[in-house]
Amino acid sequence: xxxxxxxxxxxxxxxxxxxxxxxxxxxxxxxxxxxxxxxxxxxxxxxxxxxxxxxxxxxxxxxxxxxxxxxxxxxxxxxxxxxxxxxxxxxxxxxxxxxxxxxxxxxxxxxxxxxxxxxxxxxxxxxxxxxxxxxxxxxxxxxxxxxxxxxxxxxxxxxxxxxxxxxxxxxxxxxxxxxxxxxxxxxxxxxxxxxxxxxxxxxxxxxxxxxxxxxxxxxxxxxxx
Amino acid sequence: xxxxxxxxxxxxxxxxxxxxxxxxxxxxxxxxxxxxxxxxxxxxxxxxxxxxxxxxxxxxxxxxxxxxxxxxxxxxxxxxxxxxxxxxxxxxxxxxxxxxxxxxxxxxxxxxxxxxxxxxxxx
Numbered sequence: 001x002x003x004x005x006x007x008x009x010x011x012x013x014x015x016x017x018x019x020x021x022x023x024x025x026x027x028x029x030x031x032x033x034x035x036x037x038x039x040x041x042x043x044x045x046x047x048x049x050x051x052x053x054x055x056x057x058x059x060x061x062x063x064x065x066x067x068x069x070x071x072x073x074x075x076x077x078x079x080x081x082x083x084x085x086x087x088x089x090x091x092x093x094x095x096x097x098x099x100x101x102x103x104x105x106x107x108x109x110x111x112x113x114x115x116x117x118x119x120x121x122x123x124x125x126x127x128x129x130x131x132x133x134x135x136x137x138x139x140x141x142x143x144x145x146x147x148x149x150x151x152x153x154x155x156x157x158x159x160x161x162x163x164x165x166x167x168x169x170x171x172x173x174x175x176x177x178x179x180x181x182x183x184x185x186x187x188x189x190x191x192x193x194x195x196x197x198x199x200x201x202x203x204x205x206x207x208x209x210x211x212x213x214x215x216x217x218x219x220x221x222x223x224x225x
Numbered sequence: 226x227x228x229x230x231x232x233x234x235x236x237x238x239x240x241x242x243x244x245x246x247x248x249x250x251x252x253x254x255x256x257x258x259x260x261x262x263x264x265x266x267x268x269x270x271x272x273x274x275x276x277x278x279x280x281x282x283x284x285x286x287x288x289x290x291x292x293x294x295x296x297x298x299x300x301x302x303x304x305x306x307x308x309x310x311x312x313x314x315x316x317x318x319x320x321x322x323x324x325x326x327x328x329x330x331x332x333x334x335x336x337x338x339x340x341x342x343x344x345x346x347x348x
Contacts, residue, residue: 043266043270045267045270045271045274046271046274067262068261068262068263068264068267069264069266069267070267071230071267071271073231073234075340077341079337079339082337083335083337086226086335086336086337095261095313097226097227097228097230097231098337099227099231099235099337099338099340100337100338100339100340100341101340101341102341105238105340106235106236106237106238106331106340107234107235107236108238109236109238109243109246109247110233110234110235110236110247110276111234111274114274137344139341
């Protein structure tokens with residue numbers, strides 16, 4: 001078992017400005033751990049996490065893969081989150097590299113089909129649409145959860161970029177909740193981008209029903225025994 | 226903290242700025258050297274993703290001239306160690322990255338590049 005990264009350097013003050021790891025974070029960590037052997041077998045050289053928050057997920061991913069075996073790039077629109085990501089990296093002796101950026105915008109032109117492991121725990125909570133724009137513009141903590149209609153406004157914007165980013169062998173892990181209409185997400189990615197997906201983990205946590213989806217290119221289906 | 230491996234992947238994404246928007250020009254840099262574990266397999270695997278000319282330009286902008294101007298065909302141990310140093314051990318703690326096309330300036334502060342654009346600059 002891989003221990004959860006040390007977050008003891010983060011304070012209550014940080015968690016007023018950055019999303020504190022919760023069930024949705026842990027379900028993603030568990031899904032990555034369950035895939036650890038397969039992820040290592042890919043020999044991933046470039047990992048990219050969108051919306052890294054505290055940085056716990058990328059730090060964990062680096063511990064799975066090996067800290068010098070891959071490059072761990074993170075974006076977050078919230079500057080304080082980028083700082084926390086850097087601090088979590090150093091606390092755990094993992095070289096994660098944070099950027100303050102919206103989604104993967106400054107990276108898309110250079111990372112054509114170059115990302116081996118792509119990870120996104122998006123703002124998935126259904127809210128009014130106007131709330132999403134305000135939340136993203138505020139570059140603060142509300143941007144970590146406010147998701148607009150069906151909780152899909154930010155995720156939808158990113159889903160269109162996944163095909164362009166993912167390497168031929170690449171995998172994309174996405175956290176969703178039931179209200180996001182998981183079958184619709186899967187069908188959209190298959191029809192528009194030939195990205196095949198599977199629910200690799202699902203779990204009820206209080207009022208939320210969480211799903212972790214794993215997307216791969218249809219030419220590169222994951223065979224599970 | 227931002228290193229040349231990351232700089233090599235960043236392009237200007239301001240509205241309408243789609244050509245000659247890479248590499249971003251590095252100026253006013255404050256550097257720090259921090260050792261990293263040498264991993265030749267990683268370097269060999271990552272190198273196809275590196276734009277060599279951009280790396281040479283950026284490394285010279287921050288005062289390092291150890292890498293050859295032409296992309297080498299053979300990667301011997303010496304070269305891998307130089308690459309390791311330039312890509313992974315030189316940290317840019319402060320500085321500016323300027324788009325060669327539109328002139329937009331992306332600041333680096335406390336080792337973190339801020340790539341956000343103002344509302345009217347977003348495509």
